[in-house]
Amino acid sequence: MKLYNTLTRKKEEFFPRDEGKVGIYVCGPTVYGFIHVGNARPYVFFAVLARYLRSMGYDVKLVENITDVDDKIIERAGKEGVAAGRLATDYARAYVDDTRALGLERPDVEPKATEHISEIIDLCRLLVGTGMAYETGGSVYFRVEKFPGYGKLSGQKTGQMKHCELAREGEAKESPLDFAVWKAAKPGEPSWESPWGPGRPGWHIECTAMSLKYLGEGFDIHGGGRDLVFPHHENEIAQAEAVSGTEFARGWMHVGMITTKEEKMSKSVGNIFLLREFLKRYDPRVLILFFIGSHYRSPLEFSAANLDEAASQLERFKNCFWKADSVLIEAGTGAPPDGRPLEEAAATTAEQFEAEMQDDINTAGALAAVFGLVKSINEYTEQASAAGGADHGLLGRARDLLERLLGILGVEFNEADYGGKALPKELLELVEQRETARRSKDYAVADAARDKIAAAGYEIRDTPQGPKLIKRTLDFGS
RNA sequence: GGCGACGUGGCCGAGUGGCUAGGCAGAGGUCUGCAAAACCUCGUACAGCGGUUCGAUUCCGCUCGUCGCCUCCA
Structure with missing residues (x-):
């Protein structure tokens, strides 16, 4: 089997680290809001990948994290006047509910950042110990320019990075490129005790810590949305490899963006369509068919016409x-x-x-x-x-x-998709009525019976073996 | 400015150096009281301009256009 590896930029023959086993780590959501259909694409894709690998006989371990402590969460909680921890817990639950409604099996492990603080602190300590990270003002930063492989995943060159020019306020970093692995807590923010005082994990470190914990060094596939390549995945590599000196993940798979009106669907652009809203109107399989109708690396336009097409395909299968x-x-x-x-x-x-x-x-x-x-x-x-x-x-x-x-x-x-064997007796009686009426060419009565059947959610189809009933459309609208 | 992807028939969307992708929509037909579903038939598309080649939609170059990343983002 060939898989495209973002790291090498080509399709490579896949073989697992351990015979017969495949370890996959996928970056899940940061839970500061309901997930949108764009977020659902990697969830669906990696579930399909896992299914396929299992059909090949592999023992697959799929790990998909939930990042439940982060600046975004704190910011949102502040705006809504609720505790950050509470907000994260609620949206984490919503995420699980929403993705469960897709009808796919859950990942094997769904680790949360807040439940792995000690692993994260250990990793930070190791980074500081090797000199790859330094403490300042209660925060710990990664020395990007000290890590020789920096940029190998994304193709970014440190010297040419746009944000080189942008110095951020309030950060006492040695270099603007450096990123936080541990952030000192401000009053009122969620925090944990650490060797550098109370604080919380930086973004990126939780994924490094949890992927290594559940899959070990040099695991098979690390994935997520295309937009995570830089800086998130680049930084994960830096953190892991700066400590271990060995390859963090062997293969990287990135899923293309969902767009609306040709523009990426994202919370910052504001053109999002929530997954839970979608599921109120459509069968979840419509979304899955819509996704799998194009290659996972291609961008995909989310539009009513495209969804309707997927709905028609579902009908054809039914x-x-x-x-x-x-x-x-x-x-x-x-x-x-x-x-x-x-x-x-x-x-x-x-x-x-x-x-x-x-x-x-x-x-x-x-x-x-x-x-x-x-x-x-x-x-x-x-x-x-x-x-x-x-x-x-x-x-x-x-x-x-x-x-x-x-x-x-x-x-x-x-x-159940088309009604099953046990049809309600009233419906069968209506079918009888219609047949009787048809035989006597009383089509007004026959059509009235058909309308009643339709109102009950069934459709009648005449076949050489007589009339048959099928449950009507699977999608709920549009 | 740097890195990368892409431009396929009405629409969506695979793919390939020469041989039918597929789906949706549309037209005609079969079946049906009418329908529905299904089946049959129908579309010589590959942004433009050069080049390589016996032959390019497929390889190379350029042009135009679109998008993503370089900042939070799946």
Whole structure:
């Protein structure tokens, strides 16, 4: 399998540090507000990556942190007049609720910065001990220019950094490039005791400390949004490697930005769409399909038209499963259609899906492969329905393959999506009424029955085997 | 100013030195009382200009345009 490594700027053959095991660390949110759909992209992508690696047989450990102490949190808490700790706890819970609603499994570990203060202080102490960091005024700063590899991830050169020119006020740093690993607390701010007095972790250090704690040095994949490359990930590398002298993470994967009106979605721009608002209106799988429809490194435009397209795709999958399962439920006495095209399509799809995923997790290509299988299943069920007979084993295998591949992509289906077997009796009675009316060509009555069925959330579809019911659209609107 | 990415048919979006991506939308057809779904048919697209090549959308250069990072940001 090939994965693009930000560090080397090329696709590289992936092999794990430890045979059969993969350790992944993803930078999660700083919890000072509700997360928006842009924040959800890395969450979804790395869940899909983990699913795929597991399907390959790897034992995957996915660690995604929650940064619950930070300047932003303190600032926001100050504005709202609540305690910073309380604010962080509330938004951390909201983050878990919102991401849980996506329907994907949780990361294996979700460490919080505030629960790893002693590890963080240890790391700071080591940095000071080696001379890579220094204390001043109760804060500890990293000496950027002393670290030879600085800039290797982002391609930034210290001499050419724009903010070289910007000296910040109130910071007694040796160099404007230096960044805080430990910040002295001002009165009223959350703080912990440390060798340098009461303070809190700087941004970056918590991720270094927690990734090393849970995955160890030289772990396999470190990821996050593209915008974290500099300075966040660059600084994480500096902190870790300044202490250990060995490679911090072997591979770096960065997910492209979600844009609205061609501009990056971010809290500072103010063009955000909250994940929880999205989920009030759409099925979570619409968002997942929207994400996986393009390559993870590409920027992606968040728009109603693009979401509607994803919703249509979800419908297409739903219809395919419904139809296949309808055929599978029936005994059928007719001769089954020629199964060879479906058999071939299943083999081709599995192969193409693998090839696309092996190539830097090309989910868009993998999705195209899946649609090929949908088409073949539809053709088969179409013919089977007309012939009144089917090879249940073959169709079942094809259907299960579809379910499995979509599952790897994070899109799961079950019969509840289209109504299941146990339909309410009133609905079946309405169907009967409509059939009776149709037979006597009383179409006004028939259509009235259909409207009632529609009002109950079901749609009627006439087939050679008679009328069937399917649960209506999965998305909630737009 | 520095670093990087990208510009594909009506739209979204993969990909490749010569061979159908796929989806959505649209047109026609099959089926249906009408629908819905599904199936069949239909679109010779690769920003522009040069170059390399038997041949480039795919490689190289330039131009134009868009975006990201260099400051908090997934």
